[in-house]
Amino acid sequence: MLLTDLEFDLPEHLIAYEPPQERGNDRLLCLRKDSGQFSDHRFSELPDLLPPDALLIFNNSKVHKARLMGVSEAGTKVEFLLIREIQKNEWLCMVEKSKRQKIGRRYQFPGACSAEILRNETDGLKIVRFSDMSMDYLETYGQIPLPPYIKREAVAEDNIRYQTIYARVMGSSAAPTAGLHFTQQMMQNLQDKGFESAFVTLHVGLGTFAPIRTDRIEDHVMHSEYYHIDEETARQINAARAQGRPIIPIGTTSCRTIESAFEAKTNTVQPGSKDTCIFIYPGYHFHVAGGLFTNFHTPGSTLLAMVSAMAGHQNICTAYQHAIQQQYRFFSYGDSMLIL
Helix, strand or coil: CCCCHHHCCHHHHCCCCCCCCCCCCCCEEEEEECCCCCCEEHHHHHHCCCCCCECCCEEEEEEEEEEEEEEECCCEEEEEEEEEEECCCCEEEECCCCHCCCCCCCCEEEECCCCCCCEHHHHCCCEEEEECCHHHHHHCCCCCCCCCCCCCCCHHHHHHHCCCCCCCCEEECCCHHHHHHCCCCHHHHHHHHHEEEEEEEEECHHHHCCCCCCEEECCCCCEEEEECCCCCHHHHHHHHCCCCCCCCCCCCCHHHHHHCCCCCCEEEEECEEEEEECCCCCCCCCCCCCEEEECCCCCCCCCHHHHHHHCHHEEEEHHHHHHHHHCCCCCCCCCCCECC
């Protein structure tokens, strides 16, 4: 499959640069993967659209304030995005104007923190050693890492709205954005309708949001991301599979997690903590996920490749064109899609 197959023209006014005034006040496009038929709804209708007895899988990873502004020895401001801690005080980082930031260069940060670039990694990433870096420091001095297409500084509202209401485990560099739609009332409505929920953790990093840079998407190499599935969640998933109940991940990160944890030898989802670099694109056979609740994704992204694998590439193309015609809002703060 070519990268150009995942490209589409999106009018700029359909990009959701701000969240809706009220969380969950969004539209929802329901796509039937077998027939390609779709229908327009409100997110509030989700409990009536889901298949009976579905098990819903949520990603409870919490976004840390991973964006920091440093000052180089020459006095230049340089933005750092902390992706992943390699070991104590050493982080994999995206650094602004990466080619100019050389090994050995030092930077000063607020709160008397300093840093030095230790070495280069692939895709322009750097390993950076900080004098003292912790989650407490990031909470004090960092900013919520809004997606790069949102050309504005994060504000206080983003600290709440760019975080799911069920976020518990700190570690993501971007939000698992399908979950941003859910409110406490919706969670209660789903429970009242008899839907079972389970929680996994996948810390969102470059594996999720890095662009595809190869002409053939099969040649793209995913960055690894940490995930954890506890014993109870694995039991819930395996019981649902044994009973023939549909399993619907809430978001592509939840989908990646449960598919990564599937073991063919035992035909079960295994509990535990691992790194995953699984890349799901058309032709992939889903072992666990029977559908997907998700957002509308950026052109040329691994996320668009995943939904194309789930629903069929042509079905996604047709549904996305309908969404554009009907003025759906796209990307992280935008509207939602349910693939069944």
